[in-house]
Amino acid sequence: xxxxxxxxxxxxxxxxxxxxxxxxxxxxxxxxxxxxxxxxxxxxxxxxxxxxxxxxxxxxxxxxxxxxxxxxxxxxxxxxxxxxxxxxxxxxxxxxxxxxxxxxxxxxxxxxxxxxxxxxxxxxxxxxxxxxxxxxxxxxxxxxxxxxxxxxxxxxxxxxxxxxxxxxxxxxxxxxxxxxxxxxxxxxxxxxxxxxxxxxxxxxxxxxxxxxxxxxxxxxx
Amino acid sequence: xxxxxxxxxxxxxxxxxxxxxxxxxxxxxxxxxxxxxxxxxxxxxxxxxxxxxxxxxxxxxxxxxxxxxxxxxxxxxxxxxxxxxxxxxxxxxxxxxxxxxxxxxxxxxxxxxxxxxxxxxxxxxxxxxxxxxxxxxxxxxxxxxxxxxxxxxxxxxxxxxxxxxxxxxxxxxxxxxxxxxxxxxxxxxxxxxxxxxxxxxxxxxxxxxxxxxxxxxxxxxxxxxxxxxxxxxxxxxxxxxxxxxxxxxxxxxxxxxxxxxxxxxxxx
Numbered sequence: 093x094x095x096x097x098x099x100x101x102x103x104x105x106x107x108x109x110x111x112x113x114x115x116x117x118x119x120x121x122x123x124x125x126x127x128x129x130x131x132x133x134x135x136x137x138x139x140x141x142x143x144x145x146x147x148x149x150x151x152x153x154x155x156x157x158x159x160x161x162x163x164x165x166x167x168x169x170x171x172x173x174x175x176x177x178x179x180x181x182x183x184x185x186x187x188x189x190x191x192x193x194x195x196x197x198x199x200x201x202x203x204x205x206x207x208x209x210x211x212x213x214x215x216x217x218x219x220x221x222x223x224x225x226x227x228x229x230x231x232x233x234x235x236x237x238x239x240x241x242x243x244x245x246x247x248x249x250x251x252x253x254x255x256x257x258x259x260x261x262x263x264x265x266x267x268x269x270x271x272x273x274x275x276x277x278x279x280x281x282x283x284x285x286x287x288x289x290x291x292x293x294x295x296x297x298x299x300x301x302x303x304x305x306x307x308x309x310x311x312x313x
Numbered sequence: 314x315x316x317x318x319x320x321x322x323x324x325x326x327x328x329x330x331x332x333x334x335x336x337x338x339x340x341x342x343x344x345x346x347x348x349x350x351x352x353x354x355x356x357x358x359x360x361x362x363x364x365x366x367x368x369x370x371x372x373x374x375x376x377x378x379x380x381x382x383x384x385x386x387x388x389x390x391x392x393x394x395x396x397x398x399x400x401x402x403x404x405x406x407x408x409x410x411x412x413x414x415x416x417x418x419x420x421x422x423x424x425x426x427x428x429x430x431x432x433x434x435x436x437x438x439x440x441x442x443x444x445x446x447x448x449x450x451x452x453x454x455x456x457x458x459x460x461x462x463x464x465x466x467x468x469x470x471x472x473x474x475x476x477x478x479x480x481x482x483x484x485x486x487x488x489x490x491x492x493x494x495x496x497x498x499x500x501x502x503x504x505x506x507x508x509x510x511x512x513x514x515x516x517x518x519x520x521x522x523x524x525x526x527x528x529x530x531x532x533x534x535x536x537x538x539x540x541x542x543x544x545x546x547x548x549x550x551x552x553x554x555x556x557x558x559x560x561x562x563x564x565x566x567x568x569x570x571x572x573x574x575x576x577x578x579x580x581x
Contacts, residue, residue, distance in 0.1 A: 219407035226430060237418050
């Protein structure tokens with residue numbers, strides 16, 4: 093095993109690599125934000141007193157949670173164009189697929205968090221005069237977020253890692269960039285090792301940020 | 314003396330359970346009405362119907378002279394618009410048995426949230442209102458604390474201040490002292506008594522007969538979802554006309570000692 097490690101080519105190709113990094117970060121941020129928005133809306137639907145909304149919420153979760161993310165991406169990129177007649181870009185297809193996938197998990201996280209809040213909190217807010225949105229925004233969600241920070245963080249990290257499958261539809265994120273570089277430089281070991289290190293660094297930062305948030309939220313126990 | 318609240322033939326059903334069976338009630342401005350009755354008699358449900366935390370099944374409720382909701386085709390059954398109820402609840406203060414303070418906000422935050430977000434007041438004015446009302450219930454010195462650091466009695470007084478900060482036309486107390494340790498009951502009752510003496514219109518569901526006797530203008534005894542007997546505290550508590558009222562009051566004696574004969578009857 094006399095491999096001579098040489099990461100120098102990565103530095104020479106830093107412009108190309110930076111584009112890949114931006115691709116991963118852009119897709120991650122998009123999918124995390126969209127996934128949280130979807131999760132919040134569908135969690136509210138799942139907890140609604142209207143049967144139709146509950147059914148819609150449950151269907152969404154059961155549908156998108158039970159399809160592999162890779163299949164969703166292929167479906168958005170290869171199948172949707174045939175059905176709709178227009179070809180979405182790789183970013184749009186990947187963002188749509190991963191957001192819908194992440195949103196299904198986040199729906200369940202938000203639902204459990206909201207359900208953990210005592211009914212008296214809703215009632216007290218309602219008794220002051222708040223409507224549903226006010227009760228949710230000022231009273232229930234801030235407390236629910238405190239509860240769900242740990243599982244939500246895990247899910248965010250999961251989403252960041254899932255964006256790597258966008259390489260399969262040639263979206264320029266880090267894994268795809270690494271593959272191109274490795275083919276060009278004949279250095280798969282260094283290329284893919286660098287990808288691993290990149291994800292470790294990014295996710296360690298996410299994890300640290302989450303701990304910080306958690307500590308701030310827990311101050312008043 | 315205006316009428317703040319009028320209730321006509323109020324019914325509430327939970328499925329097959331007919332909890333309120335036709336309540337008629339009128340409360341004048343500045344009046345303190347205490348509602349007593351055994352558990353299951355419907356007193357909490359009555360209170361919760363008055364600010365529509367429970368929807369009445371039937372009957373009309375007038376707040377400050379205005380009928381709440383609109384008539385439907387079915388006689389006595391009303392339809393309510395969410396917006397109307399939200400505005401109405403802002404005008405009616407409610408204090409819960411379990412306090413239900415918002416644990417993620419400071420004491421003054423709890424009291425300010427309504428004035429800032431619902432009444433649209435600027436921070437400074439909302440804070441002034443919050444401090445005025447915290448002073449009113451004698452707990453201003455805890456303004457910057459979080460609810461978790463307060464005793465039950467202190468928390469309940471904050472809850473009263475929170476309701477008062479909306480400047481309600483009437484206050485509802487739903488067993489406000491039932492969850493408190495005995496030594497903390499007094500401070501909350503004192504705040505309520507002061508409020509009554511200031512002329513606040515109050516409907517109070519309580520087991521504290523001493524409070525009813527000393528503070529109420531009128532006592533209502535609820536039984537089986539109906540008003541069984543009502544009158545001045547002296548009439549209802551000292552000289553009840555109805556047999557069921559007498560029975561309830563007898564079982565409620567403040568210092569009840571175990572009766573030797575009944576206590577040992579079932580023992581081996």
